[in-house]
Amino acid sequence: MKQLLSPGGGTQPTKFTLCLMFAAVLLLPFATDALLGRGWVRIMDFAMLYIMLALGLNIVVGYAGLLDLGYIAFFAVGAYCYALTGSPHLALAFPLLFPDGLHLSFWLVVPLAALLAGGFGVLLGAPTLRLRGDYLAIVTLGFGEIIRIFMNNLNAPINLTNGPQGISRIDPISMAGVSLNATQEIFGIVLPSVHLYFYLFLGFAALVVFVSQRLEKSRIGRAWMAIREDEIAASSMGINTRNLKLLAFAMGAMFGGVSGTLFAGFQGFVSPESFSLMESIMVLCMVVLGGMGNIYGVILGGLLLALLPEVLRHSVVPLQQALFGKTLIDPESLRMLLFGTALIVVMLYRPAGIWPSRVRRRELETDEAAEIV
Template sequence: LAVGVVTAIVVAALPFVVGAAGGNYWVRVLDFAMLYVMLALGLNVVVGFAGLLDLGYIAFYAVGAYTAALLTSPHLANQFIWIANMFPGGMHTPYWIVVPCAMGLAAIFGVLLGAPTLRLRGDYLAIVTLGFGEIVRIFMNNLARPVNITNGPQGITGVAPLQVFGFNLAQPHEILGFTFTSVYMYYYVFVICALLVIWVCTRLQHSRIGRAWAAIREDEIAAKAMGINTRNVKLLAFAMGASFGGLSGAMFG
């Protein structure tokens, strides 16, 4: 309990300490650190829990980021007339809808990656997943023609800021005498998301599914002989890990 309380105090005070020393730049570095914590936790589900060497995991980060950008910006409305007619002011979708969509779409991509690689192990699986990550990067950089989906290397602009019950996190707010700029507000949102991912990963690790992942990691043939459906369990590992990557990507967007 004492360690938990001290850790909570340090995490809460950390942006003020680094902000006083180096300004908003270092707080923004902390923001990205929290995003990468979520990415690492998602990757740990695939590589650490299930023992599936995935070198293309960053692709799910891209899927989540582009999903958030497309659903919260006027980009699609500017490219498609029927979307412009439905959303005259652009698709400013609330983030409580965007985040589940990003996680779900990333999970679908995780299954699409896992399905063709079920018979691969070790270095062969690593090479295929590495190729998947590179394919996604190339597609995202070239989906600007013939129909402009991602705007190519220039990226998507006009992405709406994160709002929680009408509380705009992109604007500075004064709370209890302390001024919180956007980088501070996003830091605490990312910390909450990271804590949620940690809690889910811990629950998964000690669940029946987590034990099945550990069995596959140690010896897949023995796990299959013990009655574990290795196909479904491996696909679930890819989907769960990818969904956390999609969450991190959506927050980055």
């Protein structure tokens, strides 16, 4: 971990700098609130969710080398899992069984959603075991769409998902009896709801980072990388490629599922349009742009791509108004333009991502050295 924290390869961060970083992250919502306004804290909350998603996908794509274009489906599974079990909605589908809906505790739903999403991961993995690269990408893309379309259409014959209208009035998350949906005062510090969610998401993100890190430097992580590098050689070395690929899909899906429950609890509302193909591609871009296989690169990628559209939304119109007196380009189209340009530039100048993993970096360095020779 220390090695990864110092991309220059020189100094290692001391305990002091780590404590400093930790304190900075803790103060972040307050600083954002004071400088940019409360809306930005909410944006930071979403950025945290994206980071978790990107880290989950990094296990599948970055470690095991399985290109997954339907990853958002697991996020959807998690979100709908809590939406159904933590809202009055089930009363519509089964009025006799659940007259008020099923209001399970969020903390009970998280492990359930993780297991369910993991199960869906295996379900996706099992038929695609023989596929690689483009072919795998197409099948996973189809899987992602199937889940979304199911969510869109499962309002008949039994209204399970409420179709395109989505499920609303989802119970807010509460912790030790304290609802995160209202401003709370803890030890004399006033914490608005968005701050509370920020800390909750931060905790989960930290857990995801921890799990990723431990897996990366383990027998399982090495086996995944062996499969990524050469599947035939891996199986000849005694690696059960079937089980390990399923495990990668399941682990990645679990991360997605957990962030889905957080999303549902935070928003209080889910609908199928949050889980479009574009979202899957966005998460994949976070992984690729940031630095496939490197946890810190993926975090950076998630942060950048989650914040970029918001920065544009808040700056493009005022800027144009000031310069030209009218809005020439709307922020949404500029977003895609800049996004595309950023991808091209990164792929041209930093093909291994903005913050590549140590191995990929060395690889590029030696390639350059070889070119010079």
